Amino acid sequence: MTVAKRTFDAVIVGAGGAGLRAALQLSESGLKTAVLTKVFPTRSHTVAAQGGVAASLGNSTEDNWHWHMYDTVKGSDWLGDQDAIEFMCRKANEVVVELEHYGMPFDRTDNGKIYQRPFGGHSQNYGQSPVSRSCAAADRTGHAMLHALYQRNVRANTQFFVEWMALDLIRNADGDVLGVTALEMETGEVSIFHAKATIFATGGAGRIFHSSTNAFINTGDGLGMAARAGVPLEDMEFWQFHPTGVFGAGVLITEGVRGEGGILRNASGERFMERYAPNLKDLASRDVVSRSMVTEINEGRGCGPDKDHVLLDITHLSPETIMKRLPGIREISIQFAGVDPIKAPIPVVPTAHYQMGGIPTNYKGQVVAPKGGNVNAPVTGFYAAGECACASVHGANRLGTNSLLDLLVFGKSAGESVVEDLNSGNLSLKPLPADAADVSLARLARLEGQTNGESVFDVGLDMRRTMQKHAGVFRFDNLLKEGVSQILSVAERAKRTEIKDKSKVWNTARTEALELDNLIEVAKATMVSAEARKESRGAHVRDDAPDSPEFPNGRNDNEWLKHTLWFSEGNRLEYKPVTMRPLSQDVEPIALAKRTY
Amino acid sequence: MSINRGRVRWQCRRALLELDLVFARFLERDFDRLTDGQLADLEDLLRCEDHDLWAMVNGSNPCEVDRWKEMIGLLSQR
Ligand SMILES: Cc1cc2nc3c(=O)[nH]c(=O)nc-3n(C[C@H](O)[C@H](O)[C@H](O)COP(=O)(O)OP(=O)(O)OC[C@H]3O[C@@H](n4cnc5c(N)ncnc54)[C@H](O)[C@@H]3O)c2cc1C
Numbered sequence: 001m002t003v004a005k006r007t008f009d010a011v012i013v014g015a016g017g018a019g020l021r022a023a024l025q026l027s028e029s030g031l032k033t034a035v036l037t038k039v040f041p042t043r044s045h046t047v048a049a050q051g052g053v054a055a056s057l058g059n060s061t062e063d064n065w066h067w068h069m070y071d072t073v074k075g076s077d078w079l080g081d082q083d084a085i086e087f088m089c090r091k092a093n094e095v096v097v098e099l100e101h102y103g104m105p106f107d108r109t110d111n112g113k114i115y116q117r118p119f120g121g122h123s124q125n126y127g128q129s130p131v132s133r134s135c136a137a138a139d140r141t142g143h144a145m146l147h148a149l150y151q152r153n154v155r156a157n158t159q160f161f162v163e164w165m166a167l168d169l170i171r172n173a174d175g176d177v178l179g180v181t182a183l184e185m186e187t188g189e190v191s192i193f194h195a196k197a198t199i200f201a202t203g204g205a206g207r208i209f210h211s212s213t214n215a216f217i218n219t220g221d222g223l224g225m226a227a228r229a230g231v232p233l234e235d236m237e238f239w240q241f242h243p244t245g246v247f248g249a250g251v252l253i254t255e256g257v258r259g260e261g262g263i264l265r266n267a268s269g270e271r272f273m274e275r276y277a278p279n280l281k282d283l284a285s286r287d288v289v290s291r292s293m294v295t296e297i298n299e300g301r302g303c304g305p306d307k308d309h310v311l312l313d314i315t316h317l318s319p320e321t322i323m324k325r326l327p328g329i330r331e332i333s334i335q336f337a338g339v340d341p342i343k344a345p346i347p348v349v350p351t352a353h354y355q356m357g358g359i360p361t362n363y364k365g366q367v368v369a370p371k372g373g374n375v376n377a378p379v380t381g382f383y384a385a386g387e388c389a390c391a392s393v394h395g396a397n398r399l400g401t402n403s404l405l406d407l408l409v410f411g412k413s414a415g416e417s418v419v420e421d422l423n424s425g426n427l428s429l430k431p432l433p434a435d436a437a438d439v440s441l442a443r444l445a446r447l448e449g450q451t452n453g454e455s456v457f458d459v460g461l462d463m464r465r466t467m468q469k470h471a472g473v474f475r476f477d478n479l480l481k482e483g484v485s486q487i488l489s490v491a492e493r494a495k496r497t498e499i500k501d502k503s504k505v506w507n508t509a510r511t512e513a514l515e516l517d518n519l520i521e522v523a524k525a526t527m528v529s530a531e532a533r534k535e536s537r538g539a540h541v542r543d544d545a546p547d548s549p550e551f552p553n554g555r556n557d558n559e560w561l562k563h564t565l566w567f568s569e570g571n572r573l574e575y576k577p578v579t580m581r582p583l584s585q586d587v588e589p590i591a592l593a594k595r596t597y
Numbered sequence: 598m599s600i601n602r603g604r605v606r607w608q609c610r611r612a613l614l615e616l617d618l619v620f621a622r623f624l625e626r627d628f629d630r631l632t633d634g635q636l637a638d639l640e641d642l643l644r645c646e647d648h649d650l651w652a653m654v655n656g657s658n659p660c661e662v663d664r665w666k667e668m669i670g671l672l673s674q675r
Contacts, residue, residue, distance in 0.1 A: 038610075042646070045612050046612075047613065163607065185604075185607060186604070215610075215614045215616075216617045328657070331656070332655075338675070506604045508603060
């Protein structure tokens with residue numbers, strides 16, 4: 001089979017917030033840039049973000065980037081790299097104001113400045129009082145952001161390849177990255193995108209879990225491609241669970257519902273949060289509420305015939321309050337839980353929401369991996385940004401609104417690094433190996449010829465159930481150990497998936513089979529990394545590592561203040577130190593402390 | 598020119614989980630029975646922004662385009 005080849009200065013996989021921000025940097029520098037995306041750019045998952053984007057503009061309350069940096073390091077439970085965190089917090093105002101200039105319709109204060117509102121975990125004066133740091137465009141922040149960036153890219157002549165799915169990373173014998181192979185859905189043909197630089201911005205992989213707030217598109221393709229090509233995945237044990245996803249559907253019910261007086265109840269109708277967090281009750285932080293809910297369920301006080309969820313009750317609020325203050329919640333509940341929350345409580349469970357780990361990068365967006373004694377050696381020609389990347393600014397736990405900021409800062413920074421590396425002569429168009437497309441062609445041929453195989457749906461379902469049961473909110477040593485062997489056997493089955501529809505064009509069954517290959521890599525990385533980390537930290541909470549005077553919150557800095565690196569080949573782990581030194585000499589490191597709010 | 602069903606099926610992949618769930622039900626239950634005319638209406642509807650589409654499906658914002666009403670009706674059926 002002959003494979004067509006296209007050549008660019010840079011190829012970007014992904015057209016969400018991170019991909020579009022990176023593309024803009026390149027196209028405006030005059031580089032020939034291709035952006036590949038599975039769906040139309042403004043249908044990327046960034047559209048779902050409502051809460052806002054963090055920046056210490058100080059428009060509504062006094063603020064500065066030092067405070068933002070402190071909050072982010074503390075939020076990360078000290079696993080975040082302080083150089084990258086300083087970089088992100090210092091750049092926040094610049095990238096948000098830039099976005100404003102691109103036409104982003106931010107909410108305004110009376111005197112015309114960007115309006116800012118408070119968000120969990122963000123504070124003034126090193127944790128003293130809440131700060132208004134989130135910039136939003138009504139409840140459509142992500143949507144508005146994508147539109148502003150997309151328009152700007154069109155103006156800058158970025159070349160979009162819409163409904164193209166990248167399949168595999170192309171590397172040469174030295175390990176340099178030379179581009180990707182991709183499948184055009186409309187024709188079913190595979191092409192090579194040969195480039196001096198390749199940027200991954202493929203978003204998260206929340207669909208590895210049974211209960212997820214993520215849309216179906218979040219299949220971790222970038223992570224799968226990187227892992228198969230020998231690049232490690234960093235800190236994949238850390239997943240943020242949102243306490244209130246609709247039971248059975250996953251759709252997120254915003255924190256605002258509890259803010260307006262919503263109460264969580266168990267099977268006997270008890271307001272159980274009074275026992276776990278006597279002061280903040282239902283408004284305690286995401287991880288505390290999630291764990292309390294799971295404890296109720298595990299101890300047999302869950303609701304429903306299978307006692308597998310709890311209830312979020314707003315029946316005591318007036319219908320007017322619900323309609324006026326909580327728009328959208330009623331519709332979601334009626335559609336997906338079949339209950340009108342004015343009359344009956346909403347069944348909810350903690351739901352996988354955000355992936356803190358990803359493809360390891362430095363603060364410049366260059367992908368880094370261990371090589372010749374350097375644990376952070378840049379992989380020539382390879383960059384990553386957004387939820388698929390791990391810079392690492394979120395460490396063990398992300399703060400709300402810091403993800404949209406991450407897209408802007410590291411999307412831009414990855415773009416700038418490509419321009420710099422090109423100008424300094426570090427990047428060139430290297431010859432393609434003769435077998436550049438062979439891995440992808442073999443994967444497609446395997447699917448084409450598979451008989452007596454497994455259904456993609458069944459294998460996917462078993463993966464999601466295994467992840468949910470064995471690597472959920474609360475983690476237990478025996479469940480993790482069983483989980484490792486179970487996920488490895490699911491992974492074996494994924495090698496034998498069979499699709500009945502063999503048509504060449506617009507074959508969604510084939511697309512889903514290829515996506516499953518990527519999800520499986522992420523699932524293995526998560527389970528294996530989680531089993532190995534014997535402490536509790538941030539979102540990774542083990543039953544056998546509880547709070548104690550020696551190990552506050554179960555965290556063990558002596559042994560575990562380090563990043564996990566999972567390698568697909570051999571299912572192997574390595575570790576590397578956390579960068580505790582900020583970027584600038586005159587900035588003091590944020591010293592280790594117990595994370596309490 | 599007839600519309601490729603696979604293409605329309607793929608375009609039912611959306612940015613909001615709410616819509617993915619609604620479309621999953623629709624793809625299972627209704628999609629294979631759509632006529633070419635209905636398929637063309639659906640394809641037109643799928644050009645909408647996700648938040649607008651979701652508002653029409655859940656009824657918080659009534660659909661005002663005649664051509665889309667039948668599909669919105671099917672999508673809204675639980
Ligand atoms: C319900 C919800 C609400 C949220 N609210 C907020 C919030 O208020 N504030 C905040 O900061 N964060 C929020 N987050 C998190 C945040 O929205 C995401 O982390 C962020 O949008 C991810 O952006 P991205 O650019 O990395 O990826 P995405 O926006 O997911 O884009 C990924 C892109 O990659 C493309 N792609 C993927 N695989 C391939 C492939 N194989 N070939 C070609 N293209 C491919 C896709 O087509 C898409 O264009 C929220 C998340 C959820 C689920």
